[in-house]
Amino acid sequence: MQVKKKLLDLVRDKIRFKHYSYSTERTYVHWIKHYIFFHNKKHPVEMGKVEIETYLTKLATKDNVSPTTQNQAFSALLFLYKEVLGVDISDWNIQALRAQERKHIPAVLTKDEVASILQNIPMEYSLLVHLMYGCGLRMNEALSLRIKDIDFGFDKVYIWDSKSLKDRTVPLPLKLKQQLISQVELVTNLHKQDLDNGYGSVFIPYALEKKYPKSKYETKWQFLFPMKNISVDPRSKEKRRHHIHPQTLGRNIKVASQKANLNKRVTSHIFRHSYATHLLQAGIDLRSIQELLGHKSVETTMIYTHVVSEMNKSKVISPLDF
Known part of the structure; x- marks a missing residue:
């Protein structure tokens, strides 16, 4: 439990160092915690491609999140691994089931x-x-x-x-x-x-x-x-x-x-x-x-x-x- 707290503190410090907004900080911390709890509080350094794919697929199939929300969660994990843990996962070719994307024409006013x-x-x-x-x-x-x-x-x-x-x-x-x-x-x-x-x-x-x-x-x-x-x-x-x-x-x-x-x-x-x-x-x-x-x-x-x-x-x- 102490390890998780230290990890999130590192996440917050890195976000502030990179001048991200407070809303981005809250969002990223939320998804990182959600990811860790989904895998029974396992530390991210002990997880990899399979755990990320399983998590993102679950968001799409069971939680029925929108493509934007799923991308938001993925961005948080990319930030965690690359900026905090020093692991570039962009080469891992993450193959998660993507949330169904719908093209909407934006509403406008006269x-x-x-x-x-x-x-x-x-x-x-x-x-x-x-x-x-x-x-x-x-x-x-x-x-x-x-x-x-x-x-x-x-x-x-x-x-x-x-x-x-x-x-x-x-x-x-x-x-x-x-x-x-x-x-x-x-x-x-x-x-x-x-x-x-x-x-x-x-x-x-x-x-x-x-x-x-x-x-x-x-x-x-x-x-x-x-x-x-x-x-x-x-x-x-x-x-x-x-x-x-x-x-x-x-x-x-x-x-x-x-x-x-x-x-x-x-x-x-x-x-x-x-x-x-x-x-x-x-x-x-x-x-x-x-x-x-x-x-x-x-x-x-x-x-x-x-x-x-x-x-x-x-x-x-x-x-x-x-």
Whole structure:
């Protein structure tokens, strides 16, 4: 039991050293524990290809997990063996039964539907959701924005360490420029109050905080969309102001869609899908949209051509209407 605890501590240390998010840390630790308990608490160094294949197959056949969930578990095991145990299992040719993958065309909103939701979003989340749609940002990308990431001189928004691990810039929506300037002023004043009250630090990636220990108190590193209250950092246990909680934002988006009387399943990601689709409809080329979204492969972006194709089918009328 002691060995397992030490192992998970090593996993956490390695994840933090590599600057992975806290949500990734929790996810990886969960799957590694699940894997160990499935094999009756056997230590991973005593297990190999067969145990990994058996575990991943069980997830697909007995647990009926989605392909995404199975891949998530596999990624956790890859990290465990390669980064923590020093064993590269990529050459093992893991042959597990894969979870059945279904290709879904993403749901999108019309411009009028987007406007309707934005009108019903509470004031404190309005700018954030406008920015998600106006820049095609993932929820975590929008929530992770710092003051320094908004370039008012060149009208650009900088996205660092995104899901694809590829930094990028997107055009700053000019309609939001003055609101963003006001938001920076608001956060700057809030930060001054926090400093006066003995707080004022913010989460900084481990390597940067170690190299620049005072950076966590600098205004430019403060989150652009901070929480209302001071909270306790689950890693450092330090009291500080984090960004708006994802569940809080998701809940407000859902309520806004209900108030807008939309029957579509609206999540935070639908704004990103809508952004890409509306750009494609406006004649923006696929490669440009790929760069704006930060997709590694253009094949990922091509799903939006199918969305537009489905929309064009609505122009075809029934023979009954001839």
